[in-house]
Amino acid sequence: MEKTSEWEQKTLINELTQGKDLAKQLRTHLNPSSSNETRKFLVEKILSSYEKALSMLKWDAFVGEARPTAAAGGMLESPSSLAGSSPRSEGSDRDSNRDVYKKRKTLPRWTEQVRVCSETGLEGHLDDGYSWRKYGQKDILGANYPRGYYRCTHRNVQGCLATKQVQRSDEDPSIFEITYRGRHTCILAPRLIVAREKESKQRLQQQQHQQEKQKQPQETFIEFGTGLNVKTEDLDTGEKIFPSFTFPSTPVGSEIVDDYIFSQTMAENNFMGSFSPAFISPATSESNYFQVSPCQMNNFGLGNNLQTSESDLTEIISAPTSVTNSPMGDLDFSLSPVDFDSNFPFDNPEFFA
């Protein structure tokens, strides 16, 4: 269990650190010789990083709140706090998989409203790094556009229960409202994220090279531009969403470590000190909602997000226990379950080897 939060912390820290590094990058690009595109791109990436981090924090804060034992530790969740009793256990009466309907409801849910500035930028945030598989589409009453239903590609293999809904906004078709449900418990996903990040950074790198050498700004690079709203809607159930299957600690590592301009992260591990006290007790299920409009378009009136916290903690998510025994699960133990602390060797390539 704890390893999940470990992973999340790493990802979180990764995002924050990345944001910091990107900000540094941005600072160096404030001189007039740098192109506007570069700066825009950096801003996008920074916002994206912080947005991800905040999303995670909201989730973690919720978990901490819902489970008093962990509250003190907040997202830093001491391993012992959740150790003992896993709420699942019986799972005997789910003969039909029909009661996924019930269980779905208990998953955490949050919404991102993604504005797409250009057609190609569309993929910037709609493709969030996870691999999704569409499993349905439905016309929604009062909506001009159908809602698409996606679930994690690795659901069957790894029991990842994450799903998302994508709905195009009526008024502004460039806005997509993406509702996420559940956290990814799959292993591949984080790698994909990293891969993507790396990808985009490399693109930035290329971009910079191009600009420096041939002064040839390219539209494509800035089309990441999205306006992004995130609200945490339903943080119901403090139950263990991640039954017994957790991530290995690896994913954030291997690819990040290698290259590029953002002397990636973790090297200067003063991060812990900076964020732990501040984030321990964020206002949980309140309108944790932020909005940015990097495209400098007008803000759209999405500011009032009613939080309908329907927390029926009675529902227990019992993901297939079999997942625990999956081969992937072994990875779980291949890496030391160290308590995550500020000395976590992110910057040590060997750790991820």
Next chain:
DNA sequence: TTGATTTGACCAAG
């Protein structure tokens, strides 16, 4: 052939 998408049916909740 395998994996993803489409799409109508089905189910639960309200």
Next chain:
DNA sequence: CTTGGTCAAATCAA
């Protein structure tokens, strides 16, 4: 009843 969410067979694509 209606509606939103999911399933699963058919279909498409690599």
